Amino acid sequence: xxxKTSKAGSAKRYGARYGRASRAKVGAIEAETRKNHxxxxxxxxxxxxxxxxxxxxxxxxxxxxxxxYTITKVEM
Numbered sequence: 001x002x003x004k005t006s007k008a009g010s011a012k013r014y015g016a017r018y019g020r021a022s023r024a025k026v027g028a029i030e031a032e033t034r035k036n037h038x039x040x041x042x043x044x045x046x047x048x049x050x051x052x053x054x055x056x057x058x059x060x061x062x063x064x065x066x067x068x069y070t071i072t073k074v075e076m
């Protein structure tokens with residue numbers, strides 16, 4: 001029997017529902033949201049998303065706004 005592979009990442013929690021393309025888009029957005037971003041003030045890679053569009057640097061404690069899922073524009 002062959003080994004099952006999963007390419008959905010964090011979107012695998014949806015199982016077989018919602019279609020492959022929709023799950024792939026959700027997975028790409030969530031991966032971009034959780035990756036390390038660089039702080040525009042201190043250049044540290046310690047940014048955490050508080051809520052939609054609100055980001056916080058864990059090093060310099062600056063709170064600022066950005067895009068909903070990332071700080072800057074991302075080409076997909």
